[in-house]
Amino acid sequence: MASIDSELKGEQQVVDGLYRRLDELREQSRRRLAAVRRAGPSGSPQNRSERDAFATLYEDRLAQLESVEDRLAFGRLDLRDGECRYIGRIGLNDEEQTSLLTDWRAPAAQAFYRATAAHPDGVVRRRHLVTAGRRVTGLEDDVLDLDALAEAGIDPASLAGASGEGALLAALGAARTGRMGDIVATIQAEQDAVIRSPLTGALVVQGGPGTGKTAVALHRAAYLLYAHRRLLERSGVLMVGPTRTFLRYIDQVLPSLGETGVVTATIADLYPGVEARGTEPAEVARLKGSAVMASVVRRAVRQRQRVPQRATRVRVDGRTVVVRPQDVAAAIARARRQNRPHNQARVTFVRDMLARLAEQYVQQLGWDVPPEDRAEIIEDLRTTREIRIALNLAWMPLTPQGLLTDLWTKPHRLEAAAPQLSADERAALARPADAPWTPADVPLLDEAAELLGEDDQAARAQARADAERQAAEVEYARQVLRSTGAGDLVSAEALAGRFASTGPSLTTAERAAADRTWTYGHVVVDEAQELSSMAWRALLRRVPTRSLTIVGDVAQTSAPGGTHDWAAMLDPLLRGSWRMAELTVNYRTPAVVAAAARRVALAAGLPVSPQTSARDVPDALTFERVTDAEQLATAAARAADRLAVEVADAAGAGRVAVVATADQAAQVRAALAAAGRAVPVGDVVDLQAPLVVLTPAQSKGLEFDVVVLVEPAQVLAASAGDLYVAMTRPTHALHVLHARDLPEGFVDPS
Numbered sequence: 001m002a003s004i005d006s007e008l009k010g011e012q013q014v015v016d017g018l019y020r021r022l023d024e025l026r027e028q029s030r031r032r033l034a035a036v037r038r039a040g041p042s043g044s045p046q047n048r049s050e051r052d053a054f055a056t057l058y059e060d061r062l063a064q065l066e067s068v069e070d071r072l073a074f075g076r077l078d079l080r081d082g083e084c085r086y087i088g089r090i091g092l093n094d095e096e097q098t099s100l101l102t103d104w105r106a107p108a109a110q111a112f113y114r115a116t117a118a119h120p121d122g123v124v125r126r127r128h129l130v131t132a133g134r135r136v137t138g139l140e141d142d143v144l145d146l147d148a149l150a151e152a153g154i155d156p157a158s159l160a161g162a163s164g165e166g167a168l169l170a171a172l173g174a175a176r177t178g179r180m181g182d183i184v185a186t187i188q189a190e191q192d193a194v195i196r197s198p199l200t201g202a203l204v205v206q207g208g209p210g211t212g213k214t215a216v217a218l219h220r221a222a223y224l225l226y227a228h229r230r231l232l233e234r235s236g237v238l239m240v241g242p243t244r245t246f247l248r249y250i251d252q253v254l255p256s257l258g259e260t261g262v263v264t265a266t267i268a269d270l271y272p273g274v275e276a277r278g279t280e281p282a283e284v285a286r287l288k289g290s291a292v293m294a295s296v297v298r299r300a301v302r303q304r305q306r307v308p309q310r311a312t313r314v315r316v317d318g319r320t321v322v323v324r325p326q327d328v329a330a331a332i333a334r335a336r337r338q339n340r341p342h343n344q345a346r347v348t349f350v351r352d353m354l355a356r357l358a359e360q361y362v363q364q365l366g367w368d369v370p371p372e373d374r375a376e377i378i379e380d381l382r383t384t385r386e387i388r389i390a391l392n393l394a395w396m397p398l399t400p401q402g403l404l405t406d407l408w409t410k411p412h413r414l415e416a417a418a419p420q421l422s423a424d425e426r427a428a429l430a431r432p433a434d435a436p437w438t439p440a441d442v443p444l445l446d447e448a449a450e451l452l453g454e455d456d457q458a459a460r461a462q463a464r465a466d467a468e469r470q471a472a473e474v475e476y477a478r479q480v481l482r483s484t485g486a487g488d489l490v491s492a493e494a495l496a497g498r499f500a501s502t503g504p505s506l507t508t509a510e511r512a513a514a515d516r517t518w519t520y521g522h523v524v525v526d527e528a529q530e531l532s533s534m535a536w537r538a539l540l541r542r543v544p545t546r547s548l549t550i551v552g553d554v555a556q557t558s559a560p561g562g563t564h565d566w567a568a569m570l571d572p573l574l575r576g577s578w579r580m581a582e583l584t585v586n587y588r589t590p591a592v593v594a595a596a597a598r599r600v601a602l603a604a605g606l607p608v609s610p611q612t613s614a615r616d617v618p619d620a621l622t623f624e625r626v627t628d629a630e631q632l633a634t635a636a637a638r639a640a641d642r643l644a645v646e647v648a649d650a651a652g653a654g655r656v657a658v659v660a661t662a663d664q665a666a667q668v669r670a671a672l673a674a675a676g677r678a679v680p681v682g683d684v685v686d687l688q689a690p691l692v693v694l695t696p697a698q699s700k701g702l703e704f705d706v707v708v709l710v711e712p713a714q715v716l717a718a719s720a721g722d723l724y725v726a727m728t729r730p731t732h733a734l735h736v737l738h739a740r741d742l743p744e745g746f747v748d749p750s
């Protein structure tokens with residue numbers, strides 16, 4: 001015992017030293033930031049932008065140092081050669097550049113997550129440090145190489161509680177706060193292999209509920225930014241999640257790992273300038289997401305390149321020119337051969353037609369016209385209203401919004417563009433002109449934008465100028481970094497990005513989020529089973545290198561148009577070029593609940609992944625039958641109210657969710673309100689509330705201490721995936737309320 005106390009004391013000293021160093025570095029960044037700010041808004045524009053860039057740099061560094069306060073150091077490796085290495089949230093060096101703390105993402109930290117007694121990888125002992133604030137409150141040791149203990153100078157009497165499980169189980173059993181936390185101290189070996197998998201190519205991570213897919217996806221993003229900083233800092237990393245609520249649920253994880261540069265978005269956010277908040281029937285969303293829509297949009301664009309039935313005669317300066325169908329046909333064919341987007345190819349079409357009309361005009365003059373006069377004639381023709389109308393009718397300049405609005409609001413346009421759809425399907429797509437955009441419209445807008453392009457002459461000139469300026473700025477930033485010695489904080493490219501002397505200085509993430517054509521260095525997709533074919537097409541445009549992490553569970557699909565089979569969805573899109581990893585341990589759901597969920601899912605024919613549960617909790621699955629279905633909502637409200645009181649802990653953690661179909665959910669909310677307990681309403685889920693009422697789709701990806709599931713038969717009737725999702729949200733207990741018989745699998749036959 002005395003020996004453990006002295007071990008604790010020894011570790012406390014080390015941890016104190018690490019926090020001291022952290023405080024020093026914070027102070028240093030604060031001083032540098034203050035000095036830069038003191039310099040005031042004077043000097044040349046170049047000086048000013050350099051100063052702004054440095055101010056942002058120190059602000060970011062400070063934010064990073066502030067964010068790693070909690071559990072700064074959580075591990076220690078004792079190696080065979082006597083070296084002792086501390087593992088933490090970030091790397092810290094002393095003033096002589098000697099390493100004090102190793103970043104968890106560094107190769108030198110890998111053994112902390114991977115070494116086993118069978119493969120100790122040079123590690124004699126792995127120690128978990130348990131901390132509360134800055135205090136070391138506990139230690140846990142895994143001895144990996146008993147024979148080498150003495151060799152490494154470790155006294156066996158100094159070993160603390162010899163299991164590595166404690167830290168993990170403590171993390172898993174903790175009450176939920178409504179926000180996801182990081183798992184950096186307890187990443188398991190199979191998760192670590194996914195996190196550190198190479199950057200290139202598409203990696204699919206399939207795993208049942210609670211296997212840590214989201215956690216792993218986030219830690220992988222942080223790892224990749226660390227291991228490939230120079231590459232990814234410039235191009236950015238995009239993380240796609242299913243809902244805004246989900247993105248809020250995870251939004252503290254990356255900052256707590258010291259990373260703030262990841263762009264997070266739902267598919268509905270991918271088209272800058274469009275807020276897709278409309279809703280529509282599932283069947284319509286499914287149709288809009290299906291691969292056939294790619295050809296519908298393509299055909300809709302081509303239909304706007306049209307040969308007129310009749311010739312149009314136009315008087316220009318006393319002469320007559322004729323817009324002839326055969327000329328239009330030839331000009332269209334020529335412009336199409338260029339294989340460029342509609343609005344860009346239109347420039348060729350118009351130029352060609354004007355040259356033809358000018359030729360007619362010149363013929364009528366009867367003399368040779370010098371080139372400068374011909375240019376004037378062309379300009380006259382171009383600005384003649386009737387000609388402009390005739391050319392527009394043949395090749396209309398279009399916006400993606402205009403094209404899609406026409407399709408949804410003009411049945412003849414949709415019929416012409418979508419002959420492969422039935423009349424009923426086309427009728428389902430119709431909507432009023434002022435209806436808001438829906439999430440399923442977004443990939444279609446993106447598809448249209450890709451086919452339409454912009455009139456890009458000005459854009460291309462701008463891009464050339466930008467590229468030249470960027471190259472000059474990177475070179476300048478390199479010089480600045482050499483002279484200031486700040487090279488370990490930021491790359492020349494990232495610093496140059498912030499030099500931009502016009503407008504506010506934007507981070508890569510901000511610039512990427514505002515630009516539809518931005519291509520990311522890596523894209524992480526969570527709950528990827530929900531993406532439709534059209535959504536995948538839109539997403540893949542943003543990552544031409546196909547460097548992707550795709551995490552999901554094909555048994556949990558609820559989106560219309562999502563997938564139950566990775567190969568069926570991804571093979572056509574990625575030409576079969578993707579690799580798969582599986583996660584097999586459920587860290588969330590108590591074993592008895594997980595087993596019931598699995599039986600129910602299998603009985604419903606879902607493609608369930610094999611998994612084991614990391615822990616069990618007594619009495620985790622309970623049932624309550626009400627005789628009258630009318631009483632369900634009141635009974636659910638009563639149970640939820642009681643359970644919310646039971647799970648609430650002194651620190652304000654502890655969360656309960658009632659999960660029910662939309663109709664039932666509304667009734668439960670009303671019952672709760674009548675009983676004096678108001679719960680948040682609306683589509684955006686309040687993650688801080690101790691008690692929420694959700695539909696299964698809203699609960700996707702989230703977790704709660706206790707879930708009250710209302711009438712599973714009703715949830716199943718809507719979607720088996722939804723029922724599987726709902727059953728696997730709790731970390732402690734699932735309370736099932738039902739009036740109808742329970743679906744097959746709920747009760748253990750054995």
Ligand SMILES: Nc1ncnc2c1ncn2[C@@H]1O[C@H](COP(=O)(O)OP(=O)(O)OP(=O)(O)O)[C@@H](O)[C@H]1O
Binds near residue numbers: 181191
């Ligand atoms: N190695 C670990 N250490 C501690 N906690 C972990 C670990 N792995 C996962 N967890 C915890 O398990 C819970 C489930 O993780 P996560 O939400 O990432 O699972 P998921 O596979 O995305 O689940 P779902 O498919 O149901 O959305 C989270 O609370 C997470 O913090």
